[in-house]
Amino acid sequence: MNGAQPGLGAAHASSGAAILDVIRAAGTISRVELTRATGLTAATVSTVVRRLIDEGLVVEAGRAESTGGKPRMLLRLDPYARYAVGVHLDHAGITYVIANLGGAVVARWRRPGAGADDPRDVVARIAAEIATTVTRTGIDPALVLGVGVVSPGPISMTTGMTLTPPVMQHWAEFPLAAAIGDATGLPVLLDNDATAAAVGEYWSGGVATGAACATLYMGTGIGAGIVVDGTVYRGRSSNAGEIGHVCVALDGPECWCGSRGCVEAFAGPAAVVAQARAAGVVLPGRGVSEDFAALARAAARGEAEPMRLLRASAEYLGVAAQTLANVLDLDLVVLTGPSFALAGSLYLPVVQERLARSFFARGAHPVRVTISTHASEAAAVGGAALVLQSELAPRQAGTRMVVEALTELPTGA
Numbered sequence: 001m002n003g004a005q006p007g008l009g010a011a012h013a014s015s016g017a018a019i020l021d022v023i024r025a026a027g028t029i030s031r032v033e034l035t036r037a038t039g040l041t042a043a044t045v046s047t048v049v050r051r052l053i054d055e056g057l058v059v060e061a062g063r064a065e066s067t068g069g070k071p072r073m074l075l076r077l078d079p080y081a082r083y084a085v086g087v088h089l090d091h092a093g094i095t096y097v098i099a100n101l102g103g104a105v106v107a108r109w110r111r112p113g114a115g116a117d118d119p120r121d122v123v124a125r126i127a128a129e130i131a132t133t134v135t136r137t138g139i140d141p142a143l144v145l146g147v148g149v150v151s152p153g154p155i156s157m158t159t160g161m162t163l164t165p166p167v168m169q170h171w172a173e174f175p176l177a178a179a180i181g182d183a184t185g186l187p188v189l190l191d192n193d194a195t196a197a198a199v200g201e202y203w204s205g206g207v208a209t210g211a212a213c214a215t216l217y218m219g220t221g222i223g224a225g226i227v228v229d230g231t232v233y234r235g236r237s238s239n240a241g242e243i244g245h246v247c248v249a250l251d252g253p254e255c256w257c258g259s260r261g262c263v264e265a266f267a268g269p270a271a272v273v274a275q276a277r278a279a280g281v282v283l284p285g286r287g288v289s290e291d292f293a294a295l296a297r298a299a300a301r302g303e304a305e306p307m308r309l310l311r312a313s314a315e316y317l318g319v320a321a322q323t324l325a326n327v328l329d330l331d332l333v334v335l336t337g338p339s340f341a342l343a344g345s346l347y348l349p350v351v352q353e354r355l356a357r358s359f360f361a362r363g364a365h366p367v368r369v370t371i372s373t374h375a376s377e378a379a380a381v382g383g384a385a386l387v388l389q390s391e392l393a394p395r396q397a398g399t400r401m402v403v404e405a406l407t408e409l410p411t412g413a
Contacts, residue, residue: 015040016048020057020392021230023075024102025205028061030072049075056081057101057392077101082392083144085130085186086200086383088193089114089122089151089176091168092220092289095377096129098137098144099384101392103204107137108377119174127183145391146187148383149180150196152221189386193217194241196382197336198225199232201372203385206334213332214324216243216317216351217378218339220288222264224324225382243320244268267316269339272309281305289338296343307346314347318354325367326360336372337379344371 018038023029029037035045052058059078063071079102088095091113098107111129114122134141152168177190191199194217198207207213207227215225222244226233234240244264245257252261253271265271269292276283276295283291298306321333335344335351348371355367374381 014394015044016052017392017394019045019048020052020077023058024077024203025208025230028074028076030064030074032072034075079104081143082388083139084384084387084391085134085144085147086196086380086385086387087126087130087147087149087180088196088377088379088383089126089149090193090219091115092287094122094126094129095380096133097377097380097384098133098139099204099381099388101388103200103381103385103388105374105377105381105384106139107133108380109133114168114171116170119171119176120179123176123179123183126180130184144186146189146387147180147184148189148191148196148386149176150191150193150379150383150386151176152193152219152223187387187391189383189390191383191386192223192239193219193337193379193382194223195225195232195234195238196386197372197378198227198241198334198382199389200374200378200382200385201334201336202227202230203389204374204381206370206372207332211332212328212330213334214241214321214328214330215334215336215372215378216321216324216340217337218269218317218335219337219379220269220339222268222317222320224320226324226328228328241324243324246320246323248316248319263316263320267313267320272313275309275312276306279305279309281309292339293342296339296346299343299346310343310346311350314350315354317347318351321351321367321369322354322358325355329361330367331365333367333369334372335369336375338376340371341376344375 019034022034022037031045031049035042049058056078058075061074061076064074065071079100082101084099086097086099093113094111096109097105099105134144177188181188194215197217198215201207201215210229213227217223217225224241224243226241245255245259245262247259247261248263248266249261253265254260255262255265270288272295273288273291283294295306295310299310324330325333335347340347348369352369355369359367372378
């Protein structure tokens with residue numbers, strides 16, 4: 001059952017959403033188990049399951065082993081019934097994925113980043129990339145639910161990026177979701193990279209229903225996404241989890257966000273690369289992402305200065321993880337994002353040790369720390385998962401940021 005809890009239906013916007021979400025989380029499950037897991041009546045479960053089968057979202061998958069009576073018929077999602085596109089827009093590169101209903105990635109690709117290009121030109125490129133790949137993979141366009149667009153926060157659902165890193169200043173206040181909706185003819189969801197990564201972990205099965213989890217996301221910056229019992233905590237403006245901008249030194253260095261002494265200013269990839277240059281470490285000089293990758297490789301080889309710098313960064317990330325765990329009483333922290341894909345094995349033991357030693361409620365329960373299985377493309381996977389969850393299993397507490405569809409959704413979406 002993968003941790004499904006009684007009464008789960010109350011968290012969802014509809015009984016259909018609750019049932020679909022439980023089937024997704026369980027893999028295969030019987031109608032009787034669905035009744036127990038959702039708290040819905042057997043009659044409601046039977047009616048909703050019949051509708052989901054008629055819509056092609058759910059299929060019967062054979063019978064369970066007999067326990068004395070008639071074997072129960074098992075249900076599962078049809079993973080090829082619907083698809084969603086995820087796009088992670090960043091200065092260094094644009095990552096795309098197409099995910100099926102089960103959260104599995106069926107196509108992934110990466111293209112040059114936004115750079116200094118005009119946002120309207122970048123949007124045109126994104127729309128062309130999506131159309132070309134949907135056609136090439138043989139997916140029926142009518143089965144594509146929408147596009148989840150993910151970028152560094154903070155995010156406004158009406159104007160896009162409201163505060164940007166210096167290299168993306170020309171994107172501030174650009175109506176990103178509306179522009180991509182116009183260009184693709186698809187519904188668009190917009191979110192920040194860390195929150196999207198958290199949704200992706202949950203939808204693809206990396207987070208059990210019932211867990212209190214935070215994804216600690218490190219790309220070119222540092223953020224966090226928060227999922228509690230399958231529901232994302234977003235905050236008033238959908239910008240919760242900016243752990244990279246928690247102050248750890250009142251008189252620390254200035255941060256691009258306007259504050260001083262932020263975790264990101266000490267431990268983010270740009271800060272670590274700058275520290276390496278100041279220490280005389282020779283780097284490629286082709287941008288923060290490539291320079292950080294070179295540092296990670298050097299540290300993995302055992303070179304002393306890169307190891308020292310990444311260890312110091314990991315100590316700050318450990319403080320960030322401890323802060324999240326203490327405030328939210330977490331039982332799981334997932335390290336994800338492109339930088340953890342490169343250096344996660346160096347950060348993981350440091351963060352684990354910090355939480356084992358200093359988590360406030362450690363006497364009651366531990367906090368497990370893992371590295372995402374798709375850390376390098378976590379934000380794009382999360383973008384696709386945002387669409388899948390919003391259209392098929394929306395939750396009462398979630399914030400649904402949707403641009404009005406320009407084309408009609410497939411039946412049952």
